[in-house]
Amino acid sequence: MEALPPVAPDAEFGQRLRLWRRQSDIKQSRLGDILGVTQATVSRWEKGVQRPAPLQLDLLHQMMARKRNFRLDQAIKRLVTHSAQRVHLIEDRSHRLLCVSHPREIEWQRDVSDLMGTSLWRFATAEIADAEKSLHGIGWHEDQTDHLGFGNTQRDGAPLRIVDRFILWERFFLSDGTAVRLTTGFDQAPQNI
Secondary structure (H helix, E strand, O other): OOOOOOOOOOHHHHHHHHHHHHHOOOOHHHHHHHHOOOHHHHHHHHHOOOOOOHHHHHHHHHHHHOOOOHHHHHHHHHHHHOOOOEEEEEEOOOOEEEEEOHHHHHHHOOOHHHOEOOEOHHHOOHHHHHHHHHOHHHOHHHOOOOEEEEEOOOEOOOOOOEOOOEEEEEEEEOOOOOEEEEEEEEOOOOOOO
16 A cells, blocks of 8 residues: 655645734744644744644634634633632643732632642642543534533542532633633532533
8 A cells, every 4th residue: 555645745835824823922832822733843843844744724713713802812811710619721732821810819728829820730639630531522722612520539638629529621722722621610510511
């Protein structure tokens, strides 16, 4: 069986990608983080030397078609920060903390300024880790589902206090294409999930 020839690089797409990225004020390294590739790979795409994989190409087309709405991103942050519920917002793949509500900060019993921009993965309970492992099977990253609810064991001490008996994850995108996860904690499973 003869191997198929490689997909031809696309200089026109690379030029459009570079123009869009610059107009959107997104660095190559940031776009690489969003798509799970290196900065050098994004550079090769823009030069037309290499073509993105089909999934990455689809995500790029979706991102490039969206109009950036910084006001919406700021509104989301404001809603999370001022929420009366125990909620926080993280980047979906890196688990990097983006913003947190005051009730969540009280639950964690710590100043969250040292956690902002860092991954919360190191604080995951066994149930959170199991839920994370299940995401591939339910098509989470392929947009086949956008929410997941699961039971959780409380933890009263180090490394981070967690009082949620039930957790709801909801996935959506910021205006720069970053997939984010809104994490909401409940004392019991809500009826409408």
